[in-house]
Amino acid sequence: xxxxxxxxxxxxxxxxxxxxxxxxxxxxxxxxxxxxxxxxxxxxxxxxxxxxxxxxxxxxxxxxxxxxxxxxxxxxxxxxxxxxxxxxxxxxxxxxxxxxxxxxxxxxxxxx
Amino acid sequence: xxxxxxxxxxxxxxxxxxxxxxxxxxxxxxxxxxxxxxxxxxxxxxxxxxxxxxxxxxxxxxxxxxxxxxxxxxxxxxxxxxxxxxxxxxxxxxxxxxxxxxxxxxxxxxxxxxx
Numbered sequence: 001x002x003x004x005x006x007x008x009x010x011x012x013x014x015x016x017x018x019x020x021x022x023x024x025x026x027x028x029x030x031x032x033x034x035x036x037x038x039x040x041x042x043x044x045x046x047x048x049x050x051x052x053x054x055x056x057x058x059x060x061x062x063x064x065x066x067x068x069x070x071x072x073x074x075x076x077x078x079x080x081x082x083x084x085x086x087x088x089x090x091x092x093x094x095x096x097x098x099x100x101x102x103x104x105x106x107x108x109x110x111x112x
Numbered sequence: 113x114x115x116x117x118x119x120x121x122x123x124x125x126x127x128x129x130x131x132x133x134x135x136x137x138x139x140x141x142x143x144x145x146x147x148x149x150x151x152x153x154x155x156x157x158x159x160x161x162x163x164x165x166x167x168x169x170x171x172x173x174x175x176x177x178x179x180x181x182x183x184x185x186x187x188x189x190x191x192x193x194x195x196x197x198x199x200x201x202x203x204x205x206x207x208x209x210x211x212x213x214x215x216x217x218x219x220x221x222x223x224x225x226x227x
Contacts, residue, residue: 045218102156
């Protein structure tokens with residue numbers, strides 16, 4: 001059974017800091033890994049998707065990497081801003097039915 | 113990308129009643145999914161809504177409690193039946209339908225409180 005872990009559960013940083021959010025998964029036989037952002041009381045916004053054959057994806061100040069063999073992914077946020085404050089969820093797709101298994105998320109607070 | 117809307121956005125319901133949540137996608141999609149996010153927890157898949165056939169439920173979820181409909185390629189409903197306070201959660205609908213990308217898109221969620 002696939003399990004996804006995100007540690008720590010919460011993180012507080014000053015504005016402008018570069019930071020790394022970690023995600024680990026137990027079964028390396030994944031199709032892809034997706035990072036989402038969730039604002040309080042809101043749904044999920046897709047940030048980046050890395051397919052199993054890829055090593056990283058970039059979008060603006062965000063860079064996500066994938067090391068499938070070790071069961072790890074990182075989301076790098078450059079020059080953090082207060083608007084980046086949200087919960088960041090990592091999810092992996094395993095199996096042919098597009099099912100996503102989620103971690104519990106990391107709640108990020110960027111202090112002005 | 114797909115834009116997904118859900119109705120209602122939130123509701124407060126009494127124990128023992130049922131609530132039907134609607135999910136509308138702005139384009140035809142192959143697969144639709146229903147997730148539950150309990151307070152302080154991550155998302156758990158309830159079922160996959162299949163067009164033209166019965167939904168496929170995950171372990172721990174049953175059709176009598178969470179009946180699902182998928183009448184066409186853009187719409188699905190989830191009913192939470194005979195509700196108890198333990199059903200208080202955010203219910204999210206998601207969709208996948210672009211054969212060129214495995215990316216899934218999510219609706220804004222329905223926040224349900226059962227008293």
